Amino acid sequence: QVQLQESGPGLVKPSQTLSLTCTVSGGSISSGGYYWSWIRQHPGKGLEWIGYIYYSGSTYYNPSLKSRVTISVDTSKNQFSLKLSSVTAADTAVYYCARASGSYFFPYWGQGTLVTVSS
Amino acid sequence: EIVMTQSPATLSVSPGERATLSCRASQSVSSNLAWYQQKPGQAPRLLIYGASTRATGIPARFSGSGSGTEFTLTISSLQSEDFAVYYCQQYNNWRGTFGQGTKLEIK
Numbered sequence: 001q002v003q004l005q006e007s008g009p010g011l012v013k014p015s016q017t018l019s020l021t022c023t024v025s026g027g028s029i030s031s032g033g034y035y036w037s038w039i040r041q042h043p044g045k046g047l048e049w050i051g052y053i054y055y056s057g058s059t060y061y062n063p064s065l066k067s068r069v070t071i072s073v074d075t076s077k078n079q080f081s082l083k084l085s086s087v088t089a090a091d092t093a094v095y096y097c098a099r100a101s102g103s104y105f106f107p108y109w110g111q112g113t114l115v116t117v118s119s
Numbered sequence: 120e121i122v123m124t125q126s127p128a129t130l131s132v133s134p135g136e137r138a139t140l141s142c143r144a145s146q147s148v149s150s151n152l153a154w155y156q157q158k159p160g161q162a163p164r165l166l167i168y169g170a171s172t173r174a175t176g177i178p179a180r181f182s183g184s185g186s187g188t189e190f191t192l193t194i195s196s197l198q199s200e201d202f203a204v205y206y207c208q209q210y211n212n213w214r215g216t217f218g219q220g221t222k223l224e225i226k
Contacts, residue, residue: 047163047206047217060213063120096162104210105153107174109162 002027004097004110012091012117018084022097022110029055029075035100036080038071040093041112048093052100053080087117121145121209125218131226134197140221142190142207151211154183154192157220158203166205167192194223 008020022036029036035052042048051061053071061069070083084091095115099108122145132138142152150170155163165174167183170190180195194201202225207218 046219047208049215049217052213062214098162100210100215101168103151103168104213104215105165105168105208106155106163107165107168109164112162 002099002108004099004108006095006097006110006113008113008115010114010116012087012115013119014088014117015086018082018087018091018095018115018117020082020095020097020113020115022080022082024078024080024099027099029073029078029080031055033102035060035102035104036071036073037098037100037106038082039096039098039106039109041096042090042093050082050084050095052104089117091115092117120214121148121211121216123207123209123216123218125205125207125221127221128219129222129224131224132197133226134199136197136226138194138197138201138223140192140194140205140223142185142192142218144188144190144209147187148209148211150186151209152183152185152190153208153210154181155206155208156201156203157206163206197223199225 003025012018037052038050068085073080094112096112097110098106124143126141152170154167157163171183204220
């Protein structure tokens with residue numbers, strides 16, 4: 001059973017870069033066939049897909065965030081990461097990492113981590 | 120972008136009764152539709168994919184139907200643990216989008 005765990009700072013200052021890592025256990029990122037994903041949820045709101053990365057490094061980003069998002073993968077550590085630049089209070093959210101099937105739905109999720117943007 | 124619209128925003132139902140939740144897509148997504156359940160403080164849990172296929176371990180009281188632009192999630196006999204927020208998600212292309220959610224509350 002694959003498990004995902006987010007880690008990173010819970011507080012980021014405005015204009016800085018938000019950085020999170022997702023550690024995968026119970027399965028190898030390198031095995032292929034899955035898209036490793038970031039999704040966020042603003043407080044009390046719905047879900048917003050941020051982007052995916054394939055083990056090969058191919059990425060797909062939400063066009064509304066594309067200019068500020070970078071997702072990368074480290075297969076040696078079985079981790080993938082999110083960087084979101086120039087953050088504002090509007091980026092305050094719970095950030096989830098998830099594994100998408102080849103058909104882009106999400107059977108596996110991390111527990112989520114709250115990131116607050118505040119000075 | 121495909122916009123997913125869920126209705127109603129809040130649904131009040133008594134335990135043991137049937138609940139019917141709706142999801143509409145702004146354009147056809149074929150059967151590429153998933154449903155998730157989210158409880159407070161938890162990550163979403165996949166219930167249904169392919170519009171009607173239950174995910175592993177999901178009880179038979181959960182069923183999904185529909186194709187194209189109109190979809191329904193039915194919970195046949197509500198249990199106490201079913202009161203939560205439910206989201207639909209289309210994945211007809213790589214840019215999957217979620218609905219805004221339906222909160223299922225105890226009547």
